[in-house]
Amino acid sequence: MDAKRRAVLSITLDTFLEQEFMAVIFLKQFQNLVEEDRSKRKRAVVEALSVLRPRVNIIRKSGTEWQIMLDMDDHTFARHFRISKTQFEVLKGYLQEGGLQSDHNHGLPPLPIAKKVLMFLWYIGNQNCFREISDKFNVSSSSAHRAILQVLTIISTLGWAFVSWPKGCEKRVSATSFQRTCGLERVIGAIDGCHIRKQCPWVRGVDYMNRKSFYSVLLQGIVDAKGRFINVFTGMPGKVHDARLLQSSWVFQEWQERMGEYRLLGDSAYIGQDFPFIISPRRDNGALTDADLRRNTDISRGRFIIEQAFGRMKCKWRRIRDLLNTCTVTIAKIILAACYLHNFAQGASIGCDEHPDGCPREDDANQ
Known part of the structure; x- marks a missing residue:
């Protein structure tokens, strides 16, 4: 084969190989376009199904066990x-x-x-x-x-199982304990009011603003010598005076039948009121005798037990420390439940494991 023919064959072979290479590249590009179009169609189908299919919220909880x-x-x-x-x-x-x-x-x-x-x-x-x-x-x-x-x-309907008024022998035991504590005779309990913080209600909100400048619901509690509630009454707005709260409760209506010869210890809120069954301190107007001062001290010593009871209840059942965003109807149920559980959980102990020096803590402003 002469040189001219070999040259022609070489050019023809190079042209064929170049065309073959271009064909392979075109085929690969065509396959990529087909795959891309198929992927687009698949995404479109998935998006359409996600729109048509009803949404199901998947919520993962940590407390499955x-x-x-x-x-x-x-x-x-x-x-x-x-x-x-x-x-x-x-x-x-x-x-x-x-x-x-x-x-x-x-x-x-x-x-x-x-x-x-x-x-x-x-x-x-x-x-x-x-x-x-x-x-x-x-x-x-x-x-x-x-x-x-x-x-x-x-x-809230099971108060009979947790809170009950003392009977004859129980009154005598409680009177003996109070006499040892404060030296006063025929005392079976201490009475006081407690503010439970809440948000301002839409209706008559100003009635719930108390003298400490926050919105609250009042709880009236009477405790025995062990710090257990023997009577609770709640639901009145925080603006109401403790004396008015007492007049609205059944204790005031039935005190002669319930109290008999016994009495309760109260603070200065009950001074000058028609409450013959409450022993309250005398106002210190600068003219008190030594006997009056000693009597006021004895009353304060005996009343300390109800302040401790309120503090322990708020310390253990902390929901009642702040009842914001809670409707007024439910608040009374929560307060009653806390009082009932206070008696139920106390048992023979009258101290607080978390605060052995006493409750409430100094920064507890809503007492």
Whole structure:
């Protein structure tokens, strides 16, 4: 083969290889366009389905293993829920007798009674919102609100199981204890009012502004020598005077039948009022005798027990320290529940484990 023919063949081969290379590149580009178009179509289908498909909120809860709370040792359980495990079972029994049940809602699994009681104790013993409680116990916020309100409604009707007026022998025992404490005879209790902070209501909000310049609901409590409530009365606006609060309660209406020969210790709010069953201090106008001053000191020493009772209750059942964003109807139920649980959880102890020097703390302004 001569040189001219070889040159022609070489040029022809180079042209063919170049065209073959260009064909491979075109084929790859075409495949990429097809794949890109297919990916676009797939994304379009997914987006269309996401629009047409009903949205389902996936909420992940951290409290899926809430049952382990029931397996805590007694000390840890009491530290979290403010009562012992034995007291928890007794309280659960009271609530079941009152009508608490495990019920269904919108096809969801039923809430066990134990879970409802645990949520209630956590709610009233802390200041967590319903969102935090729902996360801790693996329920929706609405279910947590419904269950806690159900328990509150039931326990507020069970006052007979937790708070009762002393009978004959109990009065004598309490009178003896008060006499040892303050030296005054025939005293079976101490009475005082306590402010529970709340937000300003829409209707007649000015009535709830108290003399300490915050909005509150009043609680009237009477305690025995052990610091246990023997009578509670609540629901009146914070602007109401303690004496007016007493006149609105059944204690004032039935004091002759209930008190007999015994008396209660009260502070200066009851001075000059028609309360013959209350021993109140004399006003210090600069002309008090030594006997009057000693008597005032004895009354103050005896009344200290109710101030401590209010402090311990607010310390243990911390929900009542601040009831903002709570409707007025529910506030009374919460206050009553705290008073009942104060008696129920106290037992034989009249001290506070967290504050051995006494409650309330110095920065507690809403006493």
